[in-house]
Amino acid sequence: MFNTIFDNAASGLDITSALISAGVAIMLGLVIAITHMKTSQTTKGFLITLTTLPLLVMAVMIMINGNLGTSIAILGAFSLIRFRSIQGKAKDLLSVFFAMAIGLACGMGHILFATIITAIAIVVILFFSFTNFLEPNKNQRVLKIVIPEDLDYEDVFRDIFEKYTSKHNLVRMKTVNMGSLYKLTYDITTKNGIKEKEFLDEIRTKNCNLKVLLSHPYQEEEI
Numbered sequence: 001m002f003n004t005i006f007d008n009a010a011s012g013l014d015i016t017s018a019l020i021s022a023g024v025a026i027m028l029g030l031v032i033a034i035t036h037m038k039t040s041q042t043t044k045g046f047l048i049t050l051t052t053l054p055l056l057v058m059a060v061m062i063m064i065n066g067n068l069g070t071s072i073a074i075l076g077a078f079s080l081i082r083f084r085s086i087q088g089k090a091k092d093l094l095s096v097f098f099a100m101a102i103g104l105a106c107g108m109g110h111i112l113f114a115t116i117i118t119a120i121a122i123v124v125i126l127f128f129s130f131t132n133f134l135e136p137n138k139n140q141r142v143l144k145i146v147i148p149e150d151l152d153y154e155d156v157f158r159d160i161f162e163k164y165t166s167k168h169n170l171v172r173m174k175t176v177n178m179g180s181l182y183k184l185t186y187d188i189t190t191k192n193g194i195k196e197k198e199f200l201d202e203i204r205t206k207n208c209n210l211k212v213l214l215s216h217p218y219q220e221e222e223i
Contacts, residue, residue: 061107
């Protein structure tokens, strides 16, 4: 059903088919970049990367004569370059692999397939980005509290949690500063309509005004 445009090449690679494949790869890469720009915070450099990545992947596929196994091994190594020192965001990773997949399809001459998959994937991305479907509970938080070693952490915050949270669970405890301090990590679900500043202020009155951090579960921050 999805025939490759390279099938009719008499010998080697037909220049017309290669140019068509390259043009489609660039256009689809641009569509991916625009979609990423509309749904995520990003930079111009990353958008340029998304635009040109399908073309470069297509070129690699052509150079290795469409050997899918070899191309995946090579491109898998190349994809690590972008994230070798900084952990990529989920949507950044999605867009990179999206662009690579389209480049693979274009490199094998499956232009119609690449176009259809791009259209379907973009509709799915836009749907999830601009609707509340699969939206996590916004009241779920990670609470990190530093307390002195002589404070009874098991009961000291009980009344505060009962007032401001519907659920709380101590998930980690460790000593810091040569054992003179404890750092407690809680998974909590705050009640609707609470004032977070008042919540934190009441905690600070009991932990001797040491550090307190309230964050979302997907934000990895240390105190």
